[in-house]
Amino acid sequence: MSARQVHGIVRPKSAAATFLRLLLFAVLGLFVLYYLMPLIVMAITAVKPLDEIRTGTLLSLPKDVTFEPTLRAWDSACVGVRCEGLKPYVWNSIAMVIPAVVFSTLLGAINGYALTKWRFRGADVIFGLMLFGAFIPFQVVLLPMARTLGVLGLAGTVPGLVLVHTVYGLAFTTLFFRNFFVGVADGIVQAAKVDGAGFFGIFFRIVLPMAPPAIVVTVIWQFTQIWNDFLFGIAFTVGDSNPVTVALNNLVASSTGVKEYNVDMAAAIIAAIPTLIVYVFAGKYFIRGLSAGAVKG
Amino acid sequence: MARTATDLVTRLKRVDLWLPKVVVAPSFALSLFFVYGFIAWTVYISFTKSRVMPRYEFAGLIQYIRLWETPRWYVALENLVIFGVLFMAFCMAIGILLAIMLDQRIRAEGVLRTIYLYPMALSFIVTGTAWKWILNPTLGIEKLMHDMGWESFQFDWLVDREMAIYTIVIASVWQSSGYVMALFLAGLRSIDDEIIKAAAVDGAGPIRTYVGIILPMLRPVFLSAFITLMHLAIKSYDLVVALTAGGPGIATDVPATFMYSYAFQRSELGLAAASAVMMLITIMAVVVPYLYSELRAGRK
Numbered sequence: 001m002s003a004r005q006v007h008g009i010v011r012p013k014s015a016a017a018t019f020l021r022l023l024l025f026a027v028l029g030l031f032v033l034y035y036l037m038p039l040i041v042m043a044i045t046a047v048k049p050l051d052e053i054r055t056g057t058l059l060s061l062p063k064d065v066t067f068e069p070t071l072r073a074w075d076s077a078c079v080g081v082r083c084e085g086l087k088p089y090v091w092n093s094i095a096m097v098i099p100a101v102v103f104s105t106l107l108g109a110i111n112g113y114a115l116t117k118w119r120f121r122g123a124d125v126i127f128g129l130m131l132f133g134a135f136i137p138f139q140v141v142l143l144p145m146a147r148t149l150g151v152l153g154l155a156g157t158v159p160g161l162v163l164v165h166t167v168y169g170l171a172f173t174t175l176f177f178r179n180f181f182v183g184v185a186d187g188i189v190q191a192a193k194v195d196g197a198g199f200f201g202i203f204f205r206i207v208l209p210m211a212p213p214a215i216v217v218t219v220i221w222q223f224t225q226i227w228n229d230f231l232f233g234i235a236f237t238v239g240d241s242n243p244v245t246v247a248l249n250n251l252v253a254s255s256t257g258v259k260e261y262n263v264d265m266a267a268a269i270i271a272a273i274p275t276l277i278v279y280v281f282a283g284k285y286f287i288r289g290l291s292a293g294a295v296k297g
Numbered sequence: 298m299a300r301t302a303t304d305l306v307t308r309l310k311r312v313d314l315w316l317p318k319v320v321v322a323p324s325f326a327l328s329l330f331f332v333y334g335f336i337a338w339t340v341y342i343s344f345t346k347s348r349v350m351p352r353y354e355f356a357g358l359i360q361y362i363r364l365w366e367t368p369r370w371y372v373a374l375e376n377l378v379i380f381g382v383l384f385m386a387f388c389m390a391i392g393i394l395l396a397i398m399l400d401q402r403i404r405a406e407g408v409l410r411t412i413y414l415y416p417m418a419l420s421f422i423v424t425g426t427a428w429k430w431i432l433n434p435t436l437g438i439e440k441l442m443h444d445m446g447w448e449s450f451q452f453d454w455l456v457d458r459e460m461a462i463y464t465i466v467i468a469s470v471w472q473s474s475g476y477v478m479a480l481f482l483a484g485l486r487s488i489d490d491e492i493i494k495a496a497a498v499d500g501a502g503p504i505r506t507y508v509g510i511i512l513p514m515l516r517p518v519f520l521s522a523f524i525t526l527m528h529l530a531i532k533s534y535d536l537v538v539a540l541t542a543g544g545p546g547i548a549t550d551v552p553a554t555f556m557y558s559y560a561f562q563r564s565e566l567g568l569a570a571a572s573a574v575m576m577l578i579t580i581m582a583v584v585v586p587y588l589y590s591e592l593r594a595g596r597k
Contacts, residue, residue: 011522025403027394028399028403032409032412032413034471035413035415035416035475037431038424038427038431038471040308041430045430054436057440057441057444058430058438058440060444084593103339110320111321113319114316114320114321115321118317119362120314120318123321126325128588129325129333130325131592132332136336136577137531137573137576139552139553139573140335140573140574140576141331141336141339142560142573143338143342143351143557144335144338144339157518163411167327167328171326171332193313197329198313199312199313199317200316228421228422229420230422230535230538230539231534231553234538237382244339245422248385248422248423249422249426249538251321252426252539261433262437264426265426265430267426268423268426268427272420272423275420276418278418280411283411286418287414287479288542290479
């Protein structure tokens with residue numbers, strides 16, 4: 001009885017079941033290798049000297065571990081004509097991601113609250129119309145956005161990207177907060193209203209203090225999406241204002257001189273580290289964001 | 298005194314009647330302009346003769362006719378179908394398999410789940426860079442196999458016009474299959490244990506229990522996984538750029554790279570707009586009915 005509880009529906013204690021169990025672990029293990037292999041290859045290649053890369057294989061361990069490629073990727077590798085490594089572009093990404101995440105999260109929080117706890121006529125329609133923005137292929141807004149940023153004087157700038165990411169993040173942030181606040185009992189809000197608390201009073205003193213889980217999910221989701229964005233970055237920035245994803249692509253795609261695969265891999269790791277750290281430390285919330293992204297009304 | 302207090306309360310109440318609308322208004326206005334306004338704008342450009350510069354005289358369907366006479370558009374569509382079908386099929390198969398296996402009360406489940414899902418946190422550019430190196434025709438996986446003693450092994454799909462599109466499938470399945478796993482695992486966990494026990498009492502084996510009873514109960518999960526994957530497939534741009542840059546030649550062009558190339562490199566604004574509208578229509582055909590039914594169901 002207790003054994004069955006432990007092992008689910010695969011019943012133990014017969015030879016076939018033991019075999020199935022072993023097979024299960026073998027397959028799961030193979031998939032671990034499949035998913036980890038590219039990360040391992042990247043890490044190994046990034047610390048190998050070039051001659052070892054040419055003579056060895058993808059998985060041969062480095063004999064001389066070197067961090068020179070990492071330093072070059074950070075500081076001095078050429079992206080286009082500019083040879084300062086990824087460093088300036090990482091700063092661009094940071095300058096882009098922080099305000100964009102803050103603005104879109106704040107707006108999403110207040111929207112979600114107003115749309116659920118102060119359900120005015122048409123609230124559902126407004127939400128539905130806004131949610132639609134989460135599903136459009138962004139190719140359909142590229143041309144008008146390029147023109148609009150030009151008119152606003154924001155073409156080719158980091159603030160321009162902040163605007164773009166804030167605007168197209170709203171659908172998601174509103175969705176996350178709306179779904180969270182729907183689950184918060186109306187009774188608490190009603191009681192506060194009876195006590196004479198107003199719209200903002202209830203928001204700041206009652207609703208927001210309950211909302212950290214939703215805030216964390218939203219911030220992580222927005223951070224990951226915006227940091228990893230490439231399309232808006234390549235369409236709306238030029239050279240000096242490129243975010244790190246665009247710079248990484250330019251660095252890897254550049255065909256001048258000797259191809260330094262170790263520098264490429266080190267650069268890829270640099271671009272990946274911020275979102276990987278977030279994932280490792282807050283994976284639970286990342287997963288929640290992913291499943292909320294698969295829309296529920 | 299008492300009167301002013303009630304006045305204040307009613308005035309506050311009246312403020313609270315329009316405040317919710319006022320705070321939602323800016324976001325709603327942004328959506329109207331940047332989503333609906335821009336879509337209308339793009340649709341309008343697609344009905345003009347715009348090339349290098351936008352021209353705003355109405356020219357009917359001329360750009361759509363040109364689009365459907367462009368051989369490169371057919372290359373892009375064919376690639377999208379090949380890529381989209383394989384991408385969705387493999388992601389679903391691997392994701393469901395992993396979810397069912399992880400559902401067997403595995404001790405290290407948390408760690409395994411974390412490993413299976415981490416590629417989802419990476420940028421497609423990082424994924425593309427890594428796989429471009431792994432699939433490198435001389436120094437990559439081919440050399441690894443040679444050194445392991447398989448001398449005749451050949452793997453040059455990245456530079457093979459016929460096969461390059463499949464390298465995009467390989468890398469994108471690696472990145473996104475964990476997501477399907479997470480969706481289905483959550484779905485499996487939401488199923489009542491009693492149903493599983495009842496099936497076991499009835500003598501149904503594990504495979505019959507899953508295929509015959511549990512998976513059919515997860516229809517909503519299939520639907521949302523399908524929608525998300527299709528959406529990812531049609532939008533996919535970053536990975537193609539990073540892995541093959543649409544090449545060799547235009548062999549791995551997809552609608553997203555086609556649109557970008559005509560809009561920003563070839564200065565064919567009208568044609569680019571027409572291709573973007575085709576992408577939008579394709580996604581809308583699936584998403585609008587889905588959203589509509591989800592929101593309606595949510596209201597009940």
